[in-house]
Amino acid sequence: MEKYREDFARDGSAGKPIAVVRAEDAAQVQHAVRWAAEHRVPVVPRGAGTGLSGGSSAVDGGITISLDRMRAIEIDPACQVAIVEPGALNIEVKRAAAELGLWYPPDPSSYEICSIGGNLATNAGGLCCVKYGVTTDYVLGMDVVLADGSLVRLGGKQIKDVAGLSLLKLFIGSEGTLGVITRAILRLIPAQTAGATLVASFATMKAASEAVVAIRSTVRASMLELMDSTSINAVEDWRSHGLDRTIGALLIAQSDAPGEACGAEIATMLACCEEAGALEAFTTTEADEAELFVSARRNAFHALEARGGVLFEDVGVPVPLLPDLVDGVATIATRAGVEIAVVAHAGDGNTHPIIVYDATDPDSEARARSAFDEVMALAISLGGTITGEHGVGRAKKGALPAQLGPDVLALTRRVKDALDPLGILNPGAVL
Structure with missing residues (x-):
């Protein structure tokens, strides 16, 4: 039982529940929540436990309601x-x-x-x-x-x-x-129609980001993903995808427009890349070839986790400010003396700066956590957000007031208090 509770304790943070409810239907969820409300016991809902911001981490003295058996x-x-x-x-x-x-x-x-x-x-x-x-x-x-x-x-x-x-x-x-x-x-x-893929390499992330800004202003790509040199090399160390280790950045773009429009969109994106100084670019309509590059981008998180301790960022800015964000992250990495890899859903201005550190070295971890805070502050200063898709969870709640401001934060708390007056639902997350 002890190990069972530990297995459901975290998605990246600490805490141990007093019990785990593996609900099989909504009625069982209701029963568990009613009991928790009656006894004023914290409740943490949990899905697959793959979150990256501590949003489903267990609370000491609380119960975890796992929904993994509700799969219909x-x-x-x-x-x-x-x-x-x-x-x-x-x-x-x-x-x-x-x-x-x-x-x-x-x-x-x-x-x-x-x-x-x-x-x-x-x-x-x-x-x-x-x-x-x-x-x-x-x-x-x-x-x-x-x-x-x-x-x-x-x-x-x-x-x-x-x-x-x-x-x-x-x-x-x-x-x-x-x-x-x-x-x-x-x-x-x-179902999405078969399309075409453009892969372009750049000397720097800033140049690649400028290409993204140009593409976004001209066509509606179905994918615009970026990888920096650190993430490229991490992926190649983890499992070779045939990526060029010497480049500064890799842009993976796709169009799924129908018929001749697809070719026209790819040609426009290629021109934007060339104007931004692409070192090399090629296009393909072969799904297997395209998937090699897309899978490399998807595998970046796994590859970086294999390098040591990691702190996952998820900051975003208005797309035209993407070059400023990636430049700023590089400056923070140099100043803090830590490795920060950057992958990005670049077409949305949503980046994932991933801070890698030596988890056995307290000084390395301290510098990493300082850099983590600096990256969020940078995004806010650029009119952006501390999280585009991972959530605030417990890892980022300290930076939320700086983004929302006192009035919006107070309004958020009023909504929370109205729906959860006892404060039992996922306490410690977000607010």
Whole structure:
């Protein structure tokens, strides 16, 4: 039992629950939350435990409600929706939709192992979000167990619905602090068409970022992803993908426009890269060849974790300021004397500076944590955000007041207090 509780204790932070409830349906979630409310015991909802900001870390003296057994998926092809329980993995929803010629676009790098409940809790994005949007753009309905154990049903299969306040959106990205999601109705779209891929190398991340800014101002790419030299070499050390270790940055861009429009978009993106000083660029319509580069980008997190202790950043800025952000991160790395790799959903201005340090060296960890705070402060100074898709969790809550300001923070607390007056839902996360 002790090891069992430890297994459910963390997604990157500390804490040990007094009990774990592995719910199999909404009624069991309600029963657990009602008990917790009666005894004023903290409740932490947990999906697959793949979060990177400590959002589902257990609380000492609390209970963890694991939703990993709630995996049902039903596809309604007529309405083009998926009715999904929170424990279902993102990839499982994709596969079920694909069997009927449909597609669920949100695709975090961890799409093979992350749960829909976690995606909803953090409003996850992914590699395709530059064109197709993030999780909230695909949620039509939701069932939520509130802090008193009652269940509310929000939205439905209808595409348009403006009856009453937009409560549905309130729970998306709330990180389990307002309720426990037990079911979601997700909008699907026709399967993505085969397209073309552009891969371009640059001497610096700033030059690659300038190419991204130019592309975003001219075409609507279906993917715009960046990797810096550190992440490229980490991936090659971890598992060779055939990437050039000598370059400063790699841009992976795609178009899925139909027919001749695809070629035109790729040509425009290529011109933008050349004007920004690309060292080399090539295009392909071969899916297997393109997937080699896309998988390298997806594997960056795993590769960097193999190098030592890591702190995962998730900062974003308005796209035109992306070059300033990557330059600033490089300056912070030099000043702090730490290694910061940068990968990015560049088309959205959403970057993942990943700080690598020696976890056995207290001084190295202290410098890493100082750099972590500096990166968030940099993003805020550029009019950006401390998190684009990973959530605030426990790792970033200290920087939230600086971004939101006192009035918005107070309003956020009023909403939290109204829905969770006892403060039992995921205490210590976000606020």
